[in-house]
Amino acid sequence: MTQPLLSVNRLAGAPLARLRDDADRLRVAVGRGPHGVTLIDAGIAVRGSIEAGLRVAEVCMGGLGEVGLVSDGRAGWPTWLQVRSSQPVLACLASQYAGWSLAASKEETGGRKFFALGSGPARALAGKEDLFTELGYADRCDHGALVLEVDRLPPEVIVEKLLRDCALAPEGLSLILTPTTSLAGTTQVVARVLEVALHRAHELRFPLANIVEGSARAPLPAPTADGVQAMGRTNDAILYGGQVHLCVEGDADAAHELAMRLPSSNSRDHGRSFAELFEAAGFDFYQLDGALFAPAEVWVSHLGSGRTWHAGRLDMELLLRLWQAP
Template identity: 70%
Template sequence: MNSPAEETLSVNRLAQPLLQRLLDEAAALRVRVQRDEFGVQVVDAGLEAPGSVEAGLAIARICMGGLGEVSLRSAPQEGWPTWVQVHSAQPVLACLGSQYAGWSLAASKEETGGKKFFALGSGPARALAGREPLFEDLRYRDRADAGCLVLEVDRLPPAVVVEKVLRDCALPPQGLTLVVTPTASLAGTTQVVARVLEVALHKAHELKFDLTNIVAGSASAPLPAPGADGLQAMGRTNDAILYGGCVHLQVRGTLEEARRLAEQLPSKNSRDHGRSFADIFKDAGYDFYKIDGALFAPAVAWVSHLESGRTFQAGGTDMALLRGLWLEMA
């Protein structure tokens, strides 16, 4: 059950100042802001606008509902020059209640009048709609007069999808902002790699760990250059987390539960571990549901048990694999 403080937190209200900063700095961050036919505000962070890594960091903070810190650090001694680092004192609400890309939004060819559309919505507006079973587990719903949804797509959403988002979020058009970030863009790649902590929280939920016992979390992952196309970009962002992602969770509960979480969390527990995600995805016939779910996890987990002061570690990075995929010597 959420604490009284958590029940009063609104991820949409907390994200609004961060969204306003993105809008105010649109030119500097190389994003484009416009209104669609309904009056919904649309931020293009990689379709026609070039976007930027800095825009991706800003979008990641918005995605976390104002409850996470996201920044860059330089760590060439770790085998890659640039890393994304994330921290939250409210990791469950920030990552699962807001950042997680869990809202399925689809439209048929008939509904769009052309090409079918599919996207997974992420960001604080998910908590206004509450359409995912996950929100029942979290026991959280948000109420706000404005919301922001992030879509990792290569084209603007069709009218039928925008209408659904407005209806499900109970928002007027002027109260909704859609941020569009193709994965094969600077902003898109950055905001996906910034999900490294969220991936760990989702895995903990899948492992049936009591989420109320997760007190704080921090994480980092190497930031690759965007892929040449969507498929390559998806492979690179997944590989960054699966083979380079490092997560540290502060937890309560029993000592054995903490130890078991550390042991079961890393991606090495998957039968598919050890190959590039692009190859795994291809062998699965480009069907996510044929990939072993245990793969979707960070490379390394540290779990600190607060009552005992003990920390458990499991997993390991594979920077040699990542350098082989991403790096060419000049």
């Protein structure tokens, strides 16, 4: 297969280099892992930073997205994260989506079992998910990057699997480690606000090829040392504070239906914090209503007719109650 016109791994090389080159200033650590792969620690043994998280997010989007901060206290929260892409399907689903399940048993690791969901452009090298068949996309590149939301280094058996499945030499693989309890981890997860909308649109069977532009924003909470609460905060930021604007082609009625069905308010679980819901579900994601995993508020603009539909709303009262000290 020839190299695709838009290689998410090749395009991710520029933000990855900026992350490595500014490691000291960004409070991240760059080193070598098993077999000599590059390990970038953005929050395990180091403090990390919000700016590091912004750069990790741009790597994760395969160099096809812009991620930044906006100061806006009008909604009651001072710092918001903003994302945009002119290639939203490739950036969000072919690269950013955390869809690669990576697991190793205690016997394989020689200690603790390991589990992580891999996200980022190296997913498109391995192509292990059915999603890539649906997208009709595969990448070919001699280097790749994968983001792991973990609080410890990946074991050798996982690294060997990544090298084998991605067909990379060790010097060509970079692994970025961002625990959700860290500044960078919280930032790069909230930066998935546009991706959450794209994934929900896919679940609703909207033709992905008709989504041509996307922009989004969400409030950026402070991280917390409790893993479940940290996960809850990042999810709540999107479910109750995420705003997404999609520009689409195709049938106008389908665009209207997408706008109405996309917001998280369509879920039976809407209105309760994610941490509370997750605990009530026995910490099993599959017990949660899939409709919850969506932005709070959406606008869908139909390029053929020039019409824009709006649905959903923010629930800043819930977020402020969860995040702000009394």
